[in-house]
Amino acid sequence: MSRSLVLLLLLGISFHIQAQQKFTISGTITSKGKGETIIGASIIAGQFGTNSNEYGFYSLTLPEGKYKVIFSAVGLQSQEKEITLTRDQKLNIALDDEVKDLEDVVVTATSRGRSLTNAQMGVERLSTKEIKNIPVLFGERDILKTVQLLPGIKSAGDGNSGFFVRGGAADQNLILLDEAPVYNASHLLGFFSTFNSDAIKDMTVYKGAMPAQYGGRLSSVLDIKMNDGNNQDYNVSGGLGLISAKLNVEGPLQKDKSSFLLTGRRTYADMFLKLSSDSNINNNKLFFYDFNAKLNYQLGEKDKIYLSGYFGKDVLGVGETFGLDWGNTTATLRWNHIYNNKLFSNTSVIYSNYNYNINIRSGANKFDIFSQIRDWNLKHEFQWFAGNKNNVRIGLNTIFHNILPGRVTADANSGINSSSLQKRYSWENALYITDTWKMTPKLNVTYGLRMSAFSILGKGDFYNIDADGKVTDTLSYGRGEFVKTYYNPEPRVAFSYILNPRTSVKASYVRNTQSLHLISNSTSSNPTDKWIASTNIIKPEISDQVSVGYYQDLIKGQLELTVEAYYKDMKNQIDYRDGADVFSNSDAIESQLLFGKGRAYGLEWLLKKTSGKFTGWLSYTLSKTEKNIPGINNNEWYNARQDRTHDVAIVGSYQLNKKWVLSATWVYYTGDAVTFPAGKYRINDQTIFYYTERNGYRMPDYHRLDIGATWTLKAKKNRLSELSFSLFNAYGRENAYTINFRDNENDPTKTEAVQYALFKFIPSISYNFKF
Structure with a gap:
């Protein structure tokens, strides 16, 4: 028994x-x-x-x-x-590719912009298909311009690719192209971005609680992945617009195992200048070009290698007297390895270079100005699918930064001395671990920790500065010596709770640090801005952000409602002393800077329609961004330059029939915070304006309507041709680009403000093809 x-x-x-x-x-x-x-x-x-x-x-x-x-x-x-x-x-x-009934066109798109179950907050995703019909400037599809139509992401203004995310400055966004950082993402002084849409496969922007594998910036991460290239068949595609042309070639090196991608783009506005009979015009230069390339090879069932690169350059010249060129170069070598069915790894070696060069040839003045930031970067990461409840990432990242803030090379007879600011070297390291845990059927958690270390290295002189900005002591270090190392733990945690199959709520907390800073006299990125690293005086910036959100699918999933609120506390914020000369020929840039704290808070709404003949979204952001820095504005809180109270974007696309797609966007935002003169006085018959409150005034409010239409001429499985029409600023609003103050010519006691607008009506047409 x-x-x-x-x-x-x-x-x-x-x-x-x-x-x-x-x-x-x-x-x-x-x-x-x-x-x-x-x-x-x-x-x-x-x-x-x-x-x-x-x-x-x-x-x-x-x-x-x-x-x-x-x-x-x-x-x-x-x-x-x-x-x-x-x-x-x-x-x-x-x-298989999606097949559509062309006789009864119904657009459907499963949203990847946000998930009810995923604990990750503040994430927006766009594909080139989603931006295809949005009307844009000069007919050039631009993923950065489209990103700026999303809530919490604000445009830096007409003619700028720079953007502000949840109160952050333009330099507080980490922009990655196949994992390589891009330090200046604009062409033609901001009219275009560096990213050719034909080379892009996927774009994800993290506005807040970015995962622990990302670091080095306070506000956001824009992670852009290039197309791998077609390993099944050869394709050629391209486009011809009013001022630019592009060509894309891809295909297999060995079918099913390897492929290549080559994409090039160039503007030809300079060619129109040469048609002029005026030598003062036809000798000018104004163009850019960029080139993307990618190779990938399947070594076996468990290994794959990718090699990708980008090279872009802008050239601007006024005859023989002035020249300015700038550009980015990136290269990424990646190795994917599958250890087993639960363990995946990626190893990347990354190179990134940004530089600009100014040439002056005016009379006896003949000199060049050169600046550069160059990185070497190694990343290694394991992704462990521990079970159906846990997905763990563990990795390390090490970057060597080499920064030359400025170098002047002058002709011996020019009367100007050649000089160079000191090169700055730094070593940035991070270890991280993050786990996505499905705690219960309704509760999901993502939590992790990033440990960062930023080491300032010699060779060079470093300074002590007193309260008035004067150098009190100079400290000299030899090559490779450690000047100072900043250690910062960066915890991240996010929760999502499913209320019902169509509704969820989320909350998150994230700490970020930033040790590279952009020194600029404008609110958006310019090619001649200076990148500087933290020093013994300039500490890494730190932000702590808390977010909560509500998410709901409406009308059987045809509408997505997203509402998020955030509060961001920022330490070691940087601003300029009154009357600062940040481009002075001095290594002690700290003497021009002051340091304090900042805060940003806001509420974001997004209502998105993802299916049917009509698709699009409505976004609205209500926000505030302020700084408090001793020595500025009587030590009281003041508006940051990127502060805007209201920001609205309406985006719509309508599939009229199988041949025509109509689209429109309308944007509105509160005018930028600026510092205008509060009064004036005269000395030796010269008017001197004086200023009081920092950023205490506003530019006029901005609004603009763009309309567009796409006419499909031919659409078969592997062949496509279409014409795209757009009208930028359709009702001709003269939005203020700058406002300058001057004495009235008839009565110098009176002051007049002069407003300059950049764009009025800009029509565009472009032809796109694929075969």
């Missing part, structure tokens, strides 16, 4: 163990048409689910049994697989 009971007990235990046994399905999600890996594809098996990572790899652990697994991604057809899970399985999936 006892033997029978023991046997039954052992059988029961064995059965229980078997019933609880779990297995893993894993693989890579690709596009069947192009063979490119799919970022963020959804994998659902009953109540369990996951997403593919940024390299298309997924891993899902399930109890033993039978499942219907659904694989889906934006713009691709869903695919179902029925599996019987009795062992670990490798399941690579290739999704």
Whole structure:
């Protein structure tokens, strides 16, 4: 009897163990048409689910049994697989392109902008398909201009690619192209961005609680991934606009195993200048060009190598007397390795360079000014799919920064001495770990820690500064000596709680630090701005941000409502002394700066329609950004330059029929905070304006309507041709670009303000093709 009971007990235990046994399905999600890996594809098996990572790899652990697994991604057809899970399985999936009934056009797009279940907050995602029909300046599709139509992300103004995120300055955004930092993301003084939409596969912007693998900036991360290239067939595409042209070539080196991508773009406004008979015009230069290239090779079932690069340059010249050129160069070598069905790794070696060069040839004055920031970067990360409840990332990042703030090289007979500001060297390191944990069916948590260390290195002189900005002591260090190291723990945590299948609430906290700073006299990035690293006096900036949010799908998922509120506390903020000369020929830049604290808070709404003939979104941001820095504004709080109370964007696209798509955008925002003169006095018949409150005035409010239309001439499986029409600033609003003050010519006792507008009506037409 006892033997029978023991046997039954052992059988029961064995059965229980078997019933609880779990297995893993894993693989890579690709596009069947192009063979490119799919970022963020959804994998659902009953109540369990996951997403593919940024390299298309997924891993899902399930109890033993039978499942219907659904694989889906934006713009691709869903695919179902029925599996019987009795062992670990490798399941690579290739999704077909989405097929549409052209006789009854209905646009559908599964949103990847936000998820009800994902604990990550403040995330916005856009693909080139989503920006395709948005009317833009000069007919050039621009992913940065489209990002600025989202809540919490504010444009720096007409002619600028710079943007402000949740009260942060333009330099507080980390912009990555295939993991390489881009230090100046604008062409033609901001009219275009550096990113050619034909080379872009995916863009994600983190406005707040960015995961622990990102660091080095206070406000946001803009993570842009380039296309891998088609490993199935050869394709050529391009476009011809009013002032620019572009060409894209891609195809397989070895079908199913390797591919290449080559994309080039150039403006030709300078060619129109040469048509002029006036030598003062036809000798001028005004153009940019950029080039993207990518190679990838499948070494085997577990290894893949990517090599990508970007080179872009702007050239601006006025005859032989003045020249300005600037540009970015990036290169990324990546190795993906799959250790097993639960462990994935990525190793990257990254190079980034930004420089500008100014040439002056005026009379006896002949000299060049050169500035540069150059990085070497190594990243290594493991992604461990621990089970169906945990996804863990562990990694390290080390960057060597080499900064030359400025160097003057003068002709021997020019009367100007050649000189150079000191090169600055620094070493930035970080270790991080983050875990995405499905705690319960309704509660998801993402938590992690990033430990950063920023080391200032010699060779060079460093200074002590008194309260008046005067140098009191000079400290000299040899090559490679450690001047100072700043250590900062950066915790991150985010929660999401599902109220019902269509509603969730979220909350997050994140700390970020920033040790590189942009010195500028304007509110947006200019090519001649100076990047400087933290020193013994300039401490890393620190921000602590708390966010809460409410998310709901409306009308059977056709509408998405997102509401987020945030509060950001900032330390070690930088601003300029009254009358500062930040471009003086001095290594002691600290003498021109003051340091204090800042705060930013706001409320963001986004209502987005993702299906039907009419799609688009309405966004609204209500916000405030202030600084308190001893020595400025009588030590009281004052508006930051990027402070704007209201920011509105309305974006709409209507599929009229199978040939025509109509679109429009309307934007409105409160005028920028500026410092205007409060009075004036005269000395030796010269008018001197004096200023009191820092950023105490406002530019006029800004608003603008853009309209566009796309006419599809031919659309087959592998062939496309279309014409795009747009009208920028359709009702001709003369928005203020600058306001200058001067004495009235007839009565010098009176002062008049003169407003200058940059754009009025700008029509554009472009032709795009693919075969």
